[in-house]
Amino acid sequence: xxxxxxxxxxxxxxxxxxxxxxxxxxxxxxxxxxxxxxxxxxxxxxxxxxxxxxxxxxxxxxxxxxxxxxxxxxxxxxxxxxxxxxxxxxxxxxxxxxxxxxxxxxxxxxxxxxxxxxxxxxxxxxxxxxxxxxxxxxxxxxxxxxxxxxxxxxxxxxxxxxxxxxxxxxxxxxxxxxxxxxx
Numbered sequence: 001x002x003x004x005x006x007x008x009x010x011x012x013x014x015x016x017x018x019x020x021x022x023x024x025x026x027x028x029x030x031x032x033x034x035x036x037x038x039x040x041x042x043x044x045x046x047x048x049x050x051x052x053x054x055x056x057x058x059x060x061x062x063x064x065x066x067x068x069x070x071x072x073x074x075x076x077x078x079x080x081x082x083x084x085x086x087x088x089x090x091x092x093x094x095x096x097x098x099x100x101x102x103x104x105x106x107x108x109x110x111x112x113x114x115x116x117x118x119x120x121x122x123x124x125x126x127x128x129x130x131x132x133x134x135x136x137x138x139x140x141x142x143x144x145x146x147x148x149x150x151x152x153x154x155x156x157x158x159x160x161x162x163x164x165x166x167x168x169x170x171x172x173x174x175x176x177x178x179x180x181x182x183x
Contacts, residue, residue: 044142044145046135047114047135048115048124048133049133050132055132058079058167058169059117059122062094063120070094072120074097076094076096076144077094077117077122078091078093078125079126081124081125081129082126082127087171088131088170090169090170092166093165093167094164101145104146111124112126112133112135115133121142164183165181166183168182
């Protein structure tokens with residue numbers, strides 16, 4: 001989108017050299033403004049860094065269990081953090097990128113950030129994220145981060161993956177404790 005704006009500015013600069021082109025400049029500006037108004041924001045996300053190595057250890061344990069089925073081009077890890085009366089609960093799971101937009105459609109929760117683990121994206125959601133992650137000033141474009149629209153009533157959706165297992169951990173008194181695997 002920024003490249004398009006730069007190109008438009010260069011065109012306007014060249015057109016200003018010839019005063020007969022004022023009408024064309026006006027038309028170009030109107031078209032540019034209308035296309036900007038109707039364009040959707042690009043799905044970007046902040047890059048984050050885990051503050052504690054235990055966060056990486058959680059992802060590592062899930063990755064080691066699933067590494068035979070993980071396709072780096074199609075897989076996204078997800079960590080959801082929930083506040084408990086005491087401490088936090090971490091749910092770690094994987095999704096197929098093609099299905100991830102459907103899960104986003106059903107939630108109003110925005111992702112907190114993303115980091116890479118073995119070239120695999122790990123998306124963070126939930127509460128108290130800033131306790132466990134540091135946001136950087138870097139944002140990245142992520143096309144599969146866009147919620148997908150609902151399917152028409154006459155269409156049947158066949159997922160490319162099934163409901164993934166969830167590895168649950170609790171963070172209590174500075175320690176991460178594995179609680180089990182469920183759905």
